[in-house]
Amino acid sequence: MAEIALAGATAALRQTVGVLGNLVLKEGSRLSRLQEDIVWIGREMRHIQAYLEDAEAKQGGSRGVANLVIEIQDLACDVEDIMQKYLPRIASHSGKKFLGCLKSASCIVCYGYDARNFAVEIEGIKRRVEDIPRVRQTYGINEPNGSRGRDMCDEIRILPHSDEPNVVGFEGHIEDLVAKMLNEELQCRVISIIGMAGLGKTTLAKKIFQSAQHNFERSAWIYVSQQPNIKELLRDIAGQVGLEKKKWEENFNVNLSAFLSQHRYVIVFDDMWHIGTWDAIKNVIPTNTENGSRIILTSRNNCVGTYVGTHVGGKSSLHELRPLNEENSRKLFFERVIVEASDPPQLKTVGEQILKRCGGVPLAIVLAAGLLLSTDRLENAWKGILEGMGQDQDQCSKIFGLSYKDLPTNLKPCFLYFGLFPEDHEISAFKLVNLWAAEGFIRGSGVREVEDVGDDYLNHLIARNLIQVVRRRFDGKVRSCRIHDILHNLCIREAKEINFFNTQSDVITCNRGTGVRRVTTHGSNFEDYISLNYPTPRLRSMLSFSGNLRFVRRKMVKNFLRDFEFLRVLSVKCDYLPRALPNEVGNLKNLHYLGLGSRGYIEIPHTISNLKGLLTFDVQGAGVILPDVIWTMKQLRHILLPLYCVTNLHRTFHRIEICLPNLQTLYGLTEVVRCDFNFLHKLVNLRKLHVKFSSERIIEILSDPTLGLTKLEKLVLLNAGGEMLRTLNLSRYENLLTLKLGHFWWFRSELPRHHKLPPNLTKLTLFRNFLQEDPMETLKELPRLKILKLYSNSYLGSKMVCPGAPGCNFPQLEVLKIDRLEGLRELIVKEGGMPRLKELGIFQCNPITRVYVPDRIKNIMEIDNYR
Incomplete structure (x- = not known):
């Protein structure tokens, strides 16, 4: 590095x-x-x-x-x-x-x-x-002969990549297991998928889950991993199945168990390593119901699958995956690596030899394919990859390692950074790119912003099959990603080899002592680490993913922050951080990324203004008492505030000059009646704006034709209701693609006319707007709208109609989701309306709601009106 x-x-x-x-x-x-x-x-x-x-x-x-x-x-x-x-x-x-x-x-x-x-x-x-x-x-150290590696990502072709799980060789498994999932007469309540790492257990489980999910009232997908936090695992289940938040505080386990007992559910436990994990959660997950609920389990240990099946009151369907046969291996490989007639004649032969060394392991095959696709289509180049795979029995490990070594030098630290996150962790692409920027791994240019370069880097890693996409945004950009546990282990192994980072457990035994550069802690408490008081004066990054119910004492944090002259990244998630963050945070003069998460409030000291290099200030995961000086830190690019934020905005904007010329993200802005939001005129680089409490003044400012937010891509306005919403005029915002309008309280609203909405609006979300007029009448005119989500009483009427006249009735709409419109009794889409619709979902509305749509839409419709 x-x-x-x-x-x-x-x-x-x-x-x-x-x-x-x-x-x-x-x-x-x-x-x-x-x-x-x-x-x-x-x-x-x-x-x-x-x-x-x-x-x-x-x-x-x-x-x-x-x-x-x-x-x-x-x-x-x-x-x-x-x-x-x-x-x-x-x-x-x-x-x-x-x-x-x-x-x-x-x-x-x-x-x-x-x-x-x-x-x-x-x-x-x-x-x-x-x-x-x-x-x-x-010591006679001489470099062997070889070609110089490529350094710039520009030289790598952007490869086509599909997020659809690869199912080559799984067709029979899928058909059989989906049938068992849906056959209520069978006693099998657990589907156990076992096999060695890299065979595609998660891929198979995902395909089964996607195929059968709509037949269940409630569903959840849980990544377990080697050292799971059982409490967080259960809370994750509760969130996914829809347990009310008020039932999370007291008697949580009882409430969750009772809730699941009342519904037909399917829960996937992916990558369960130990029998003890199931023992810790089995009393909360009801398994003795006769309503057809199912559990899908993946594990490397067949004993785990057998044990769970035995302890749920029914038989377990055990499916053991084995390496792909020669036919399916070739199909998977040559679907990705297409050898054309214009290629050198020996290319296919070398490709066959490379494929043979993959041993039928799907992960090895797709990684080898990624290597070849990023390499010159020359016989010598492909032979170089073949030689790098070695001849021993552990050829798959060689392929994994070779995939890392073949990366351009500027992508290697970005890949290794995934090892700092917990195993099976879903990683926000936004956070990841900002961490890379804080570390200095990526840099912008006069033409492109650093965030755009970071997106390119991530896409290169995905194209090489090193990183898995979990979710994408509507515009195709990656929202979140994950790394396979084999490659996660590779990151940790390579990182320790070159002293790139260390885990908490090996800091004390690190043979480089004070040379520790990065530390990550997860599965243990942040206080446990800082209490060691281990000298790491060269530390550049500290990431903590702890979650234990313990208070971190202020004195310990104060001592911890005192001597980190070179710290660039501090990202700490704990249940309870000190209410008053010590002034010593101002000593971190080279800090570029500050992320804090806590259940309680955190008071940010004024000394934060000393952090002249701070680029990202992320306190979404905590309640915050914010100082005035945050609004004068010119270099900040991203400010992310929580729902509960105490700020002096109503005094600040009259006392000091707001100066944030580089700001791209302002999330959680608190509107106060006494504020004048003219400062928005100065945020010329703003891309994302999220306002929590909107008022007539901010609507007026945003509608001002002289406002220069020409780069704005996403706008969220909460608690904007009544007449003020109707006066909103966003017709000048040509780059504004995403708009979300909602309210926390009962407040009837009226949508602005379609010509006042952004001309290129692609995604619109409405919730708790309590509209009385059918929103379809206004929204049908939007020429580029692709995704429309109507949530939680966004509309109070009983009838919603999309006319059928071609050309002006949602001409580009692909996704329509309707959720919790309690008054809706009738949805009509006339022939010719929504000609490009690919997905229609109606959830938790009213059981008597009637849907009248053309036959072409019936095939893509999903209705779940369980109340």
Whole structure:
């Protein structure tokens, strides 16, 4: 990962050299030594970068080269740390301020102290650089011959990728298991899918679940993993099956069990490792009902499947997956890697040899296919991949490792970062990209924003089959993703090898001691880690996914924050963080990402204004008391606030100048009647705006034709009702694709006319708007609307009609979802209306609701009116 550190060090060097150039002209020999050191570092960094790029591409199986690369990577990271430490001090002495400062004795001493320490640090770096040739010569370390790896993602073709689960070879399994799921006469209540890792257990379970889900009243998909938090697992089930929130607080287990007993449910427990996990949850999941409820289980251990089936009062249907046969292996492989007549004649032969080494393991096959699709279609290039797979029995592991080693250098740290998350964790793409940006793995350009570059990086990893898409947004962009547990283990193994990150359990035993750069904790409490008080002065990232019901003491957090000079990422999720975040958070001068989650309130101190490099401020997972200074932090790109946020907005906007020129995301903005929201005129780069409490003033500002939010893509207005909603005019927002309008209380509203809505609106969500007029009459005119969701009393009428005149009745609509419209008695879609509809869902409305639609729509309709 040295190339990332080198890039960061190079950027810091450029700034430093610029500052020094001006100072040397004014101060002459006083600064000439400092300038020499900076120039030397720049020259050596370029040489080191070139060496590493070649060595990483050529090292093959050479242990000596690998160790040398690790040492040089550490050296590059240390150089970046030095520049990060001294750059602000050098810059603070620039210009007239610097010349005036040198006149005072104290400033001269201060400057001399910094310059001397900087020189000492550089001397240490010089000795380490000079030692590199000696080590190579002494131990005979020579890089094997090989072609240089590609560095830029631009050279990789964007490959077509489908999120549809691969089912090659599973057709018989699917037909048989779906039949058993739906046959209520069978005693089998558990479908157990077992087999070694990589055979497609989750894929098969997903296909069965998707095929049969609509036949059950309630459903849930639960990722279990090796060390599950049973309480969080049960809460996840409760959320997915729809248990009322008020029943979560007291007697939760009893309430969940009673709720499930009343419904026909299907629950998938994916990747269950241990019998003890089932023992911990079996008293909450009712398994003695005769209503046809089902459990689907996947496991690598057939004993787990047999045990669960035995303990639910019925037989278990045990399905053991085995590697694909030769026919299905070829089908899966050559559906992805199409060898054309124009290709070299030996290409297919080499492809067959590569396929044979995959051993019929689907994951290995798709990864090998991803490797070939990102490689030149030349015989020698494909043979290089074949040779990298090795000849031993553990060829699949070689394929997994080769998929990582074949990545361009700038994608490798992005891939390894997945290992910081818990196993089977669903990862928000938005959060992931912002973490990459905070680490410096991705950088924008004059043409493209850093977030767009991050999306490209993620898509490259998906195209290589290294990352799985969990959910996509309506526009095709990735909403969330996951990594297969085999590749998750690969991330952890490779990360430890190069000291990229460490888990909490191995920080103390880490053989590099104070060289720990990143730490992740999950499955244990954050307080357990910080109480160790283990010295990690070079720490750059701290991610915690704890969830135990314990308070983290303020004194411990205060001590923890005191000495992290190089920390860039702090993302902590605990049940109870201290109410008052210590002022010491202001010491984290290089922090770029701050994410906090807690059940209680967190008071953010004013010292947060010291974080001049902070890009993302995410406190969605906690109640927050927010300081005024947050609105003056010019560099912020993303502000995400929670539902419960105490802020001084009504005073702030009159006292200080709101200045957030780089802001792209403002989530959870609290509207206060006494506020003037003219500051929105200054947010020229805003892409996403979420307002919690809307008023006539903010509607007026958003409707102002002089408002320059030309980049706005998503707008959420909550509690915007009555007359004010009708006056909303968004006709100028050509880039606004997503709009959500809703209310928390009973407040009758009226939609604006269609010509006042965004001209390119693609997705519209309405909830609790209590409309009296049929919304179809207005919305049918929207020319680009693809997704329409009408939720929770968004409409009070009893009849909803989509006319059939072609051309102007939802011409592009593909998805219509209607949920909890309690007064709806009749839905009519006339012939010719909604010509492109692909999905119609009606959920939890009224059992007597009648639906009249053309035959073409009946086949795609799903109705679930269980109350």
